[in-house]
Amino acid sequence: MAASSTTLTLRERWTRFVDEEMSTFVFSTGVYAAAICAKEYKELQPTPQRMQQALRKTGAKMPLITLSCAIGIAGMKMCILGVSRLREDYTRSSVLVACPVAGALLRAHRGPRAMAIGALSFGALGYGSDYLFSMWHRRNADAEEVRYALSLREHHNVHHNDAFFIETLQSNAYLLEASQK
The missing domain is CATH 4.10.860 (DNA Excision Repair, Uvrb; Chain A)
Incomplete structure (x- = not known):
């Protein structure tokens, strides 16, 4: 059965994802990995050993970091799409609703407590920055x-x-x- 002209094929969907979201995915994975590497960096050892140990500990966590970033980005996009479709518009509030969802999904691998903290922190970041931007504007x-x-x-x-x-x-x-x- 042939696909209709408005339906995207799987290849087209992946191409669109790579075009739109790959830079976001790579950037968020890099920032997340750098933060964990900095957390693992021990001050008591000589510098080369500290860096080597921090990278070794971070390397073991990279599959989870990559997976949680992918889940977070996909969840945020799905939430924006869902809210936009429900309200039939694409507004700033759709993105603000997606911030806590992304925060929770980025920490999905760490359990429900970390997910709640992530949702609260991303929600506070999103709504706080929106408030500051609106006051500045x-x-x-x-x-x-x-x-x-x-x-x-x-x-x-x-x-x-x-x-x-x-x-x-x-x-x-x-x-x-x-x-x-």
């Missing part, structure tokens, strides 16, 4: 609004609306000061 938008009102007043040099422009500038300056506190 709001502050910049307020500053742009003040600059726009000033440039509009200077450009048009409108005398009959001076009271309106002064009131707008004062309210925007107040908002800018309040957002920077």
